[in-house]
Amino acid sequence: MDPRIQTIDGNSALIFYALRPSQPDGPMTLTFERHQSDVPVQQLSQHLFSTDGFLERQARILPLLENEPLLSKEKQQHLSRVERFKLALARAKLLRRMADKHQWSDDDYKMAQYLVDDVSPYFLQTEMFVTTVREQASEKQRDYWLPLIESWRIVGAYAQTELGHGSNVRGLECQARWDPSTREFILHSPSLTSSKWWNGSLGRVANHAIVVAQLLLPKAGGNEEYISYGPHPFVVQVRDLKSNKPLPGVVIGDIGPKYGYATMDNAYVLFDQFRIPHSAMLSRYSSVDPDSGEYTKPEQPAAVYGSLTYARAKIVRHARLVLARAVTVAVRYTVIRRQFRDRDGSGTEQEMSVLDYPTVQIRILPLLATTFALHYTGLAMQNVYHAARKDIESGQYKSLSYMHSMSSGLKSLCTMLAADGIETCRRAMGGHGFGGGSGLIQLNNDYLSKPTVEGDNWMITQQLAAYLIKKMAAAVESIDTTGEDEVDARFKAFISKRRQTRSSTSHSLNLRNDHDIVKGFEDRATILVFEAYELRIIKKQKWNKLLIQLHKLSKAQSQLILVTTFFDALSAETSLEDSAKSKLWDLYRLFALTTMENEAYEFFRCGAISQSDLNAIPSRIEELMGRIRPHAVNLVDSWKIPDYLLDSALGRWDGRVYEDLFHRAHRLNPLNNITFNPNCWEEEIVMGTGETGRDILAKL
């Protein structure tokens, strides 16, 4: 027998490294790709990450994680849900211990979570729980709770969504009834659908939660009737700190397996006349007087949206890294993967890298461009969020509705781009994209929560649409709006031009002029708003009848934001070499033009672009893809996604795709340790053990 074959454990097994892939192999191909591009990877990385010390932090935290056996991802795909959750909890505890040991900052800790890539069972503690207390608690409440939370003496979650209600927060059924006799609130779940549901970190882990419930105050007269003041947040202890069992009157559990998020214990919670003290109601904006039972309503009702907007803004900011991860894998693998010789070639060439096929390019390269578009928009969203928070903290609310509507439209669009982008990358990799070595399975499964979580992507586009229609109405009525933003100016110019020319459509664009492209997006978005304004405000059509149009208009405005922030960022950029900057401009063009092509008829109908210009887009896209293709590997390299995070045979930095796929199959797969009994038609399944199917089910 050939010496490369060895017998291990009674089974013949190949020493895989003795066999090599056919040539040119992955390392050779990636080396070639990296050398033939003039993109300065380090400089571009600095450009992407300079603002927040991200790269330095990643470089510092990463080796610490890679040294911990518990954080190895090698075999985790093989675990059951229960075991996977246990592993995640063990890892989360380890990260806490590491945070203490290495004196990690909050950002360091979040970097570690990002790299480990488990959705942490403690996730809500450091996000919605602490954020809500910070933003909605009174000063006295903050003084009490924040030290407990920040020292991790308590672990908290956020329980708003119910089995029957998610989007419609006002429809929540869980009740918090004020009992003046004991000065307590009574939390109660009056129906099955009032069960809290989906609440992360709460199913098995948290001992405290923000519980959002309908505030019920007794009617004057004392005849057991109540008035509802709408949903309010309460901070509630739900489990015993020692036994970790639910307190009497509270039923909690994990809701079971989901599409992804295996490591998160999303909860159901029912309350049975569960009494909580007066101090449980977070009372920064609204409160109940413990003596009189009188209600004080928030000065600015919108202020309570703060936490939600925080979550949306964070999702928008994160989308770039999610998509960059998928695109990194897809680009590296599709240059290494070769299939077919050129049909019009001499027949003697190597097989072509599949990324050289336009049908592969058209799927991956626009997504590469999208990662950068998401980057600049994420930055802009972050800036808007911080500015608005600052306003709110100082008691000013004028920027709140802009921030809220922008975060809604962008959350919808950006999560769709990233979620669909992952799947497009996966399919572009053909068969191996379906395999566990792609590194996209958990990413896809987890990220597919994003289009519906924190406001359903189709539902929340109404918020941006309503904002824009209001702005258009103000422009038509020439109302001076305080806190004027880009939108006001554009709408006013549109209305004024329309009054002069009686025509709203326009000019032909020069698609080779980068600013003309922005104008095309502006015109289309403006027209769509104006049409919606006419239907809703002038013709008084029903809101629900307009929903599809409103969705389109939110998308158009959000795409405009992506294109504009990309354009503005590049226009203002001064420190990058031309070898980097010229590629960014090409990516800008590719992003904008493929977006335009996907919605071609809408641009055309709106008069935002002429037919001849539209017809020129495909060849322009092809030209841009041809220019970007040689730099694709260096461009994804500049995202600096480490192999540890990628966890991908197809996308690894060194290109050893086939070696790694074989290694995972042959060395890391426990199924191969079992010899089955497939030719025996009796009940035994594992050779010589007598183990049957019933035995498997009995273990659950």
Add this chain to the structure above:
Amino acid sequence: MDPRIQTIDGNSALIFYALRPSQPDGPMTLTFERHQSDVPVQQLSQHLFSTDGFLERQARILPLLENEPLLSKEKQQHLSRVERFKLALARAKLLRRMADKHQWSDDDYKMAQYLVDDVSPYFLQTEMFVTTVREQASEKQRDYWLPLIESWRIVGAYAQTELGHGSNVRGLECQARWDPSTREFILHSPSLTSSKWWNGSLGRVANHAIVVAQLLLPKAGGNEEYISYGPHPFVVQVRDLKSNKPLPGVVIGDIGPKYGYATMDNAYVLFDQFRIPHSAMLSRYSSVDPDSGEYTKPEQPAAVYGSLTYARAKIVRHARLVLARAVTVAVRYTVIRRQFRDRDGSGTEQEMSVLDYPTVQIRILPLLATTFALHYTGLAMQNVYHAARKDIESGQYKSLSYMHSMSSGLKSLCTMLAADGIETCRRAMGGHGFGGGSGLIQLNNDYLSKPTVEGDNWMITQQLAAYLIKKMAAAVESIDTTGEDEVDARFKAFISKRRQTRSSTSHSLNLRNDHDIVKGFEDRATILVFEAYELRIIKKQKWNKLLIQLHKLSKAQSQLILVTTFFDALSAETSLEDSAKSKLWDLYRLFALTTMENEAYEFFRCGAISQSDLNAIPSRIEELMGRIRPHAVNLVDSWKIPDYLLDSALGRWDGRVYEDLFHRAHRLNPLNNITFNPNCWEEEIVMGTGETGRDILAKL
């Protein structure tokens, strides 16, 4: 304490059935929906399934399965990959025993597999293994192998794809070298990339496989040089029938976890100078003379595509049931799910069914229409396949290229419609669509293999495009084509009209005329073929440069087939009541017009439809959705997907959505039997057990 709360196992637990969902609940809503529609469900079901006894078979097999505890799907989501595979193997054996006991036909057995919904570890045995032997073995070989296969004395698989090559079958590296001295072939894997890969049923189960390898025959002269005659199929024993261990010289294993297909043991296989007899080469079409070593090539090289086309045609035919399953869940849940009162209402109404929102309708109702479109096209594809097989069996090959190209284009389009449709349904269900109670998780995970398997969806569209360009060239040159089909006639009419009028674009359509819609699709497809013909044949452009256009043209032709077969089937239909037929016509219109709207600019650019007609489409779609909406529940009911197959809390027939979700979370979730130790920062994770994260990993 409220009597509805009981203490079980020291944990307070709710007797869930004592709490009811808020009203109107699911059963009430579905009863209302079913009564207010005049769609005759039974009659429509008969219409859909009359041809092949499907409903009778389903009704007969289903109760047998529901009675087997091993086939209960209640807890399977909680298993690890290894345990899930074991369960699937145990079930597959049970199905074999049941087949014997109940004397099931082949179709009965496949019905049972369909309902159990595991991808069977024996799947390849009854599909590609036996099909390839039937179609490619000589008569003598068939006489030997078929009885062994059909009696299940051997279990077989199909090993074609390799680690390095899938689509490019000619690029396969595995070798079958003829050794004249022993009259044997020597199977050998010369590189890592030559490892067989993905081969279903072979990783742990099958003892035989069709192995596709490069046939190498010695050059005359005997100096150890060989000539390759391309890939050929060999039937090979790979495991010992008793021990189920690989034979010496063969390395086999399972490739590990994938996106889906957890129950399938996709294999890697390496051969080390593994000798097989002369009789192993399937020799119906080509053969090697054992005496002279001379090669006989197939008369019709295309004949060997038979098996592949079989797999594609089967996928096309199956797509309707896959999508119907997702749409059934989505329709039932979105009528039951209520969220928000009408914004323009009086404020006292019930919350609205989410299916009453146009933004939910526009996602689900066109997919409901698509299930029917897929149905009629699947039937047409099946008929074309059977006719072509009949021709081939009688030595005629004229219909082969039509069948092959049609199956390629339709496989690409139909799997994309179904795969994307599942995910669209899932997202349209909001948060609960992400939960395990949706019933769409395994469906999605498994079905997402289809866009890349059996010919990648983007790659194989070249085959239909090439066929159409050839037909157009024949039409231009007025060549009489034998076996004239719909395409020939259309292209000839186009060319003749074009010569008369010097214009290829046309007429305005009446979108309310159902046949005009077909014409719009015809015109667009024809123009796209003509443009591709000009670029490739006249202007001699490189094939690879045209790939994006070729993909679009394949899609256009395939969409035309869907629209035409739908139209033709309804036009010919005579037995349905008008209450059913009128809905089918509306579904036809909705499918065609939403397809048109999604590609609006292409239709416009091709002159297939005018701008004013295009602008009228959205309101026409809205009108159709309004007409279809009241019948949505009855229309999905007529697909008769049983609850056992749906395995969905959201989609169950009786509408007890929330009760079932709670039941799954509270009663069927083993995670809730474990009390964790989240507040202790040491290594213990499960309260009082000392179990640590390292213990979890050590089990693998």
